[in-house]
Amino acid sequence: MNSILEMIADPRCVGTVEQILGGPSLFRSISYMVNPRYSSEDGNWHRDTQFMVKDDEEERAMIRKFRSAENVSGVHLQIALIDNDDIEYVPYSANRYDSPDEAYIRLDDNKSHCREDGMPNALRVALKAGDGLIFDPVGHHRGRYHKEIPRRSLHITYTSMNHVLHDEFAVQPWFDEPSYLTGLSPRAAGYYRTYADVYRRNWTSQS
Amino acid sequence: MKSAYRSVKEEGYLIIPEIFRGNELAQLKNACDGVLERFTIEHDREKPQTDLCAIFTIPSGSTTATANR
Numbered sequence: 001m002n003s004i005l006e007m008i009a010d011p012r013c014v015g016t017v018e019q020i021l022g023g024p025s026l027f028r029s030i031s032y033m034v035n036p037r038y039s040s041e042d043g044n045w046h047r048d049t050q051f052m053v054k055d056d057e058e059e060r061a062m063i064r065k066f067r068s069a070e071n072v073s074g075v076h077l078q079i080a081l082i083d084n085d086d087i088e089y090v091p092y093s094a095n096r097y098d099s100p101d102e103a104y105i106r107l108d109d110n111k112s113h114c115r116e117d118g119m120p121n122a123l124r125v126a127l128k129a130g131d132g133l134i135f136d137p138v139g140h141h142r143g144r145y146h147k148e149i150p151r152r153s154l155h156i157t158y159t160s161m162n163h164v165l166h167d168e169f170a171v172q173p174w175f176d177e178p179s180y181l182t183g184l185s186p187r188a189a190g191y192y193r194t195y196a197d198v199y200r201r202n203w204t205s206q207s
Numbered sequence: 208m209k210s211a212y213r214s215v216k217e218e219g220y221l222i223i224p225e226i227f228r229g230n231e232l233a234q235l236k237n238a239c240d241g242v243l244e245r246f247t248i249e250h251d252r253e254k255p256q257t258d259l260c261a262i263f264t265i266p267s268g269s270t271t272a273t274a275n276r
Contacts, residue, residue: 003238012226020215029263032239036258072215079226081236094219125222130232132223134211139219145260154239155261169263 002183004030008156009188013077016134017158022071024161027195029169031155033078033086033143040146043086044114045106047093048137052167056107060097066138067095073163077134080127081152086144087133088122094139102140127153166202173203 007013008030018025049066053059066073072094078087090102098106101120105113119140125133135141137157145151159165174180175196181189214221227235246262 001238001242003234004242007227007231007235016211016221016223019211020221022212032243032262034243034260034262036260038256038258071212075215079235081232081239089220091218091220095217123220125220127222128224130225130227132226133220134215134223135220136215151260152236152239154235 004154005181005184005192006188008154009184009191013079013132013156014158014191017075017077020072020075020134021158021160025158026161026164026198027192028074028157028159028165029172033151033153033155035149035151036145036147038147040148042115042117042144043142044111045119045140045142046114047106047140050106063094063097063138071160071162072136074137074157074159074165075134076137077132077156077158078127079132079154079156080129081154082129082150083127084149084151084153085124085126086146086149086151086153087125087127087135088119088142088144089125089133089135090119090122090140092121092139094136098140106140161198164198166199170199171203172199176200176203 008027014025047059047063049059049062053062093102099120101118105116105119107114122140127133157169175192181192184192209217211221242262247259250257250259
């Protein structure tokens with residue numbers, strides 16, 4: 001696990017992330033995306049904002065707020081560990097609300113079209129092993145989960161120190177276990193200690 | 208050429224070629240596959256014959272058959 005933690009805190013990842021965020025970053029979560037073994041399905045088109053709001057109006061307001069902010073508040077970094085093109089993204093969609101065609105796919109009819117093809121201007125991102133894709137999750141995006149398309153992608157989320165986001169992904173009390181950070185470089189250990197210091201108060205109430 | 212900040216602020220995304228290569232990449236993949244193997248054993252014991260396409264909040268997190276990423 002140490003090699004994973006070390007590389008996520010590596011300046012080659014964090015440096016770029018912090019240039020984008022315009023200041024210090026906080027680690028939030030690590031996921032590992034793999035192809036399923038038994039079945040295949042296309043992912044659902046979504047913006048991460050839709051999981052944080054209660055209705056359409058609130059989401060529109062949230063996107064307006066993000067658009068007017070000088071900096072992006074958080075980013076996802078997906079590192080392909082083998083060649084893969086499972087992520088699709090709609091460039092420029094993070095700074096505006098949906099067009100009617102986009103809203104039809106993402107939201108209409110109780111989201112029943114969200115796995116359909118035909119999202120306007122969608123870009124399938126081809127990554128070679130070792131490449132990273134950084135994206136603003138406010139923009140339209142989706143994955144793909146096909147058993148015959150190998151996928152091994154490390155998915156890391158970072159947030160800005162100025163826009164700390166509290167959700168279930170940040171509830172990771174094991175970062176406080178005495179030996180958890182043992183063996184990490186001082187720089188990496190410090191990065192995760194800062195994360196724990198910021199999020200610790202939520203762990204007792206949610207874990 | 209746009210900065211990383213400008214690319215993501217305007218277009219929403221940025222591809223960074225070759226963040227890791229060679230031994231570092233192999234080491235990272237081995238570590239992640241070790242986590243996957245452990246979770247797959249647990250997953251198959253608890254939910255046999257069901258799919259797994261993501262492990263969230265590794266190393267102590269949860270598996271899921273569907274994901275948004």
